[in-house]
């Protein structure tokens with residue numbers, strides 16, 4: 001896709017992905033291209049395959065057929081571990097280490113698995129916590145944080161690995177309304193910083209403002225994949241319109 005004068009690099013290319021659990025087809029011939037700086041919102045009814053789609057990208061689920069390319073390299077069982085290092089994932093349920101302080105949650109992976117210097121990583125952690133408004137929580141333990149704060153720590157923890165693609169699976173759906181905003185603002189900030197993201201969410205106000213494309217995944221297929229304006233303004237898809245009328249009036 002061209003944008004202005006330059007050509008944006010393709011970060012991720014999913015080609016004809018199929019995934020079954022036993023007899024159940026969960027992804028049926030799904031294709032998706034993600035370009036640098038894209039913010040793609042994935043939405044659709046429960047059980048449609050959204051989480052599974054995200055999980056296939058970083059190898060948490062094996063695909064039955066199709067191909068996934070990361071920056072032009074086909075992902076296979078040999079290179080998945082090195083490719084995964086570039087892909088951050090944030091889940092609904094934070095997945096922080098409850099027995100570790102925020103500081104140690106942030107430092108453990110870069111120091112233990114990437115052998116980065118502690119001093120350098122602590123500096124980076126402070127900078128990122130500052131950006132996301134939680135620098136004062138560096139010594140807190142997860143049980144001392146609100147849901148919104150935990151989720152922002154989870155985002156910072158991902159950023160410590162310097163990902164160039166971030167996957168979010170319903171990052172706000174376990175949060176109270178006032179905390180939803182903090183986390184949406186954090187993702188908006190990430191998009192302003194140029195992060196490429198795929199976000200499963202039903203926060204349609206956020207999608208309208210921040211997404212570059214919106215995909216509607218239903219019954220194992222991407223039924224609609226279009227720029228954000230067209231998605232909300234003139235969908236021709238009856239199932240999508242039905243879905244939108246339910247969630248927008250919810």
Ligand SMILES: Nc1ncnc2c1ncn2[C@@H]1O[C@H](COP(=O)(O)OP(=O)(O)OP(=O)(O)O)[C@@H](O)[C@H]1O
Pocket residue numbers: 021024026044045046047048049050051052053
């Ligand atoms: N490990 C698994 N084993 C068997 N079936 C699974 C497994 N994981 C998911 N499924 C099934 O695959 C289908 C798609 O699940 P998935 O979690 O991807 O949907 P989703 O769109 O994320 O739904 P939700 O909006 O509820 O999170 C569902 O029917 C689900 O029951």
Ligand SMILES: [Mg+2]
Pocket residue numbers: 050051052169
């Ligand atoms: Mg899901």
